[in-house]
Amino acid sequence: MTGRLPVPTERAFSSRLRDATVTARVGTWLGVCFGIAFLTGLWSHYAQELPVWLTYPTSPKWLYRVTQGVHVTAGTAAVPLLLVKLWSVYPRLFAAVPLPPTRRTILHLLERLSIAALVAAAVFQLVTGLMNSSQWYPWAFSFRSTHFAVAWVAIGSLVLHVAVKLPVIRQAFAEPVESSVPAGDRAPLSRRGLLRATWAASALAVLATAGAWVPFLRRVSVFAVRTGEGPQGVPINRSAEAAGVLDTATDPDWRLQVVHPAGTTAFSREQLLAMPQRTASLPIACVEGWSATGVWTGVALRDVLARVGVPPTDVVVGSLQTRGAFGSSLVPANVAADPQTLLALKLSGEDLDLDHGYPCRLIAPARPGVLQTKWLDLMEVQV
Ligand SMILES: Nc1nc2c(c(=O)[nH]1)N[C@H]1C(S)=C(S)[C@@H](COP(=O)(O)O)O[C@H]1N2
Numbered sequence: 001m002t003g004r005l006p007v008p009t010e011r012a013f014s015s016r017l018r019d020a021t022v023t024a025r026v027g028t029w030l031g032v033c034f035g036i037a038f039l040t041g042l043w044s045h046y047a048q049e050l051p052v053w054l055t056y057p058t059s060p061k062w063l064y065r066v067t068q069g070v071h072v073t074a075g076t077a078a079v080p081l082l083l084v085k086l087w088s089v090y091p092r093l094f095a096a097v098p099l100p101p102t103r104r105t106i107l108h109l110l111e112r113l114s115i116a117a118l119v120a121a122a123v124f125q126l127v128t129g130l131m132n133s134s135q136w137y138p139w140a141f142s143f144r145s146t147h148f149a150v151a152w153v154a155i156g157s158l159v160l161h162v163a164v165k166l167p168v169i170r171q172a173f174a175e176p177v178e179s180s181v182p183a184g185d186r187a188p189l190s191r192r193g194l195l196r197a198t199w200a201a202s203a204l205a206v207l208a209t210a211g212a213w214v215p216f217l218r219r220v221s222v223f224a225v226r227t228g229e230g231p232q233g234v235p236i237n238r239s240a241e242a243a244g245v246l247d248t249a250t251d252p253d254w255r256l257q258v259v260h261p262a263g264t265t266a267f268s269r270e271q272l273l274a275m276p277q278r279t280a281s282l283p284i285a286c287v288e289g290w291s292a293t294g295v296w297t298g299v300a301l302r303d304v305l306a307r308v309g310v311p312p313t314d315v316v317v318g319s320l321q322t323r324g325a326f327g328s329s330l331v332p333a334n335v336a337a338d339p340q341t342l343l344a345l346k347l348s349g350e351d352l353d354l355d356h357g358y359p360c361r362l363i364a365p366a367r368p369g370v371l372q373t374k375w376l377d378l379m380e381v382q383v
């Protein structure tokens, strides 16, 4: 024995709870969560970076609140499932490689490689997603493009894994799950008991967080992000101070500059307030999964365009905040045409709080929160 590491063999793990009947059931729900997170994630990605051939709808106005809430909730539900799934199969790490080398050896190694990719991608997605929801970015890479790229690795290796394991999965579902601990076994739970505990852990994780977007869960969701009241009853992500706009946003010489084919027209806040005002009840729905509805009042963006003689078209809005990625956003023509797309001046009947984007912010239906640009000072008609 001298000089050898005590590497266990697969057979050294003897728990009866590790069984294909358990793994297949947990794995199925894990796959469902990843599938939902993948689709809603694609939706969110394209909502933020729309290819020219697609039109992102403005109705129903709660659309992004639901798709992104479901995205983060599916990821959260997947955490206990992934932990149990990995626990139930990790002895296979120590499975013997078929030797001497034959075709079977190659297949064995290829399958292990695909599982390594699946496990790494799945863990990466859940960890970075949860960290993003809690606004913790200890990394240097762009969260969105990396989370998007790894999603394809995760879903691709997941599909491959299911295809390879299909016979095992079928067999496992055909067998009943053992519901009591056999006499003489030291397991603390039956396999059925382990499954129930897993579902309970997953449900608890959902209940503890989903209040971030499901209003009636607010009181039970002790770990939900951003349910605390912000100014005027709506939470904020970045304050005016953090954005470095305290002075420019309170400057009496502030003007909204509208750049259009015939020139540039400046609007003061008073001029905007003198135009026909519209009120819309619209949610802020953050990629982090939280959302909150506000009652916004201001001028419809299309009315401002009409003032300068331009029909609804693509517009880029720009913020006093010039640092960072959230300082401008594209308002596609169909969004610009929606009468509920506002240059908001008020929230809950009061002047917008500085932290909500005073003197003027964009708010449009069904749009991701990151595109609801605050502290506007520029509108550029795209030609
Ligand atoms: N200029 C600017 N606008 C911004 C942001 C920002 O950091 N800077 N954050 C965006 C994000 S990520 C969200 S979710 C919403 C939050 O809006 P609220 O602070 O009014 O709740 O504003 C958006 N508009």
Ligand SMILES: [Mo]
Pocket: 237, 285, 286, 287, 288, 369, 370
């Ligand atoms: Mo956000």
